Amino acid sequence: MATPINVYSEIGTLKTVMLKRPGRELENLTPEYLERLLFDDIPFLPAVQKEHDEFAKALENEGIEVLYLEQLTTEALHDASIREQFINELLSESKADLNGAYQRLKDYLLSFDTESMVDRVMSGIRKNELEQGPRSHLHELMEDHYPFYLDPMPNLYFTRDPAAAIGHGLSINKMKEPARRRESLFMQYIIKHHPRFKGHDIPVWLDRDFRFNIEGGDELVLSRDTIAIGVSERTSAQAIERLARNLFKRQDQIKRVLAVEIPKSRAFMHLDTVFTMVDHDQFTIHPAIQGPDGDMRIFVLERGKTDDDIQITEENNLPAVLKKTLGLSDVNLILCGGGDEIASAREQWNDGSNTLAIAPGVVVTYDRNYISNECLRKQGIKVIEIPSGELSRGRGGPRCMSMPIYREDLR
Incomplete structure (x- = not known):
């Protein structure tokens, strides 16, 4: 393998992914300390493990290599x-x-x-x-x-957040909440000392010692030259700018970073809880992140004339920005819950927009979000549903629970 990490899109055929099987850390949750440990409820461990095993099996059935963080x-x-x-x-x-x-x-x-x-x-x-x-x-x-x-680390089964693969490298993240900050230490040791990774001089675009927070749920690799990052409850504008500057200085493929502002609330924790890519020109979106006329605050960061220069322009129309930066004639935004005020709020809370694309037009979703899943199918998307009665108690969906390591390049 020339490089063990290769992620230049959200939808390229997924070949290798890292998961964490829920373990005894969930049995150390008690009502008194749920808020401290960032949980709203206490999952039933045997059931949540069974559901997670079905998630892993669904990926393996599609020919995807599943690695485990603990191993x-x-x-x-x-x-x-x-x-x-x-x-x-x-x-x-x-x-x-x-x-x-x-x-x-x-x-x-x-x-x-x-x-x-x-x-x-x-x-x-x-x-x-x-x-x-x-x-x-x-x-x-x-x-x-x-x-x-x-303290236990019950959020570890959300492997998306502590580190994120971008191109051939990683951001190893300074996480916002103290309950999760130790999690990125595992990936730091893995890429430095694990036989699969240590001999490859993997670039770290942003390390966990940077003082401003960023989390992987906000990092979306839209194409070979464009990434989007949510300015959210968990990710700061300062970290996004530093990551953009480091990328522009240290590699030539990624040319722009879209900083997408979303409401700063627990319900809209990361960009991928309200917006994900499911095909070349199709995206899921929770309508509540857009203003009355579909307006949003989107900042386009691009390399300036010198290595130390960076150009920032502000846009306010997401479809227009996506068409321009991804070279598309049109884009289709598929509304979570079909756009219904009640259904969209309910299914977004249960991660209806948090899809994991495993190939163009093929996604893994929670079975409980049946309205959103039907909307995806009506747009020609193949939907692979997994059980979610206990997994969803942790407030994260299939994308949250997975860290892609290797995707095939799009043609």
Whole structure:
């Protein structure tokens, strides 16, 4: 393989994708800490695993190679020194030193084989898992009812957000919410140390140390020369501009970045919850992101005359921008919920616009969004439905749950 990462479109035939099978981290959710951990409800683990397995099987049935984040991480941490470095970095980011448990947690994690250690890091470590050592600090002597030394990472099955493939490289993202910031550390170690990736000098267009936040659900690769990024609740304008500048300086294929402003709310968390590409000239959209006359704020960032220069123009009509930048004579916006005020709001909340394209005109969707799915079919789109009774409780759909690694180039 000349390069292990190749994503120059949203719709090119998907060959390799990374998932994370939901695990014990979901069983560490309790009502009291749902908001802290960014969940609205508690999925039933056996059921959510069964649904996720059906999602993976649907992809494999289409000839797609499915990789798993937990397995890749285990294989990347093959060396004892790498494993210790990973634990040091993870515990520091988790601020484990603040509760006086840093060394005990480190010793505890290093006592396991790598696979078990990765599972415990992802699942979270309860205080009752460690033998209580001597207490020598006031905060240790005072009663603390918080049950975790390390918080669980229940959002990990949304592999789209911590890192995003763009061309032959990645953005490894500074995520907005503290509950998710450690997640991008896994991909950093995978591309640096996993045998599949480490020898390929994979470019990182934006790293997780940049101080402004960006998340993969806002990053859409529309074509070989154009990407769109949502200015959203989770992605900042500063990060978009820095990513654009880095792309323009370090590669020649991508020529423009569309910064698409969407309402900053939990319901419209990322651009891909309200807008996705399903074919060369067809897109799903939640009508609520457009103004009364279909107007929006869209900023087109392009390379200037010098490496340090960048040109920014503002547009307000999404179809016009898509036609111009993608070289299309027309575009078809397929409305979530058929545009009905109630159905569109309900199905968008259940990720009716969050489609995963696995080939031009072929998408994976949640079965619960039957109105949106029928609208897609009426426009000639092949829809592969997956069960979603428990998966949808995490507020993310098929695109959220998948990180494409390799797509065939469009012809």
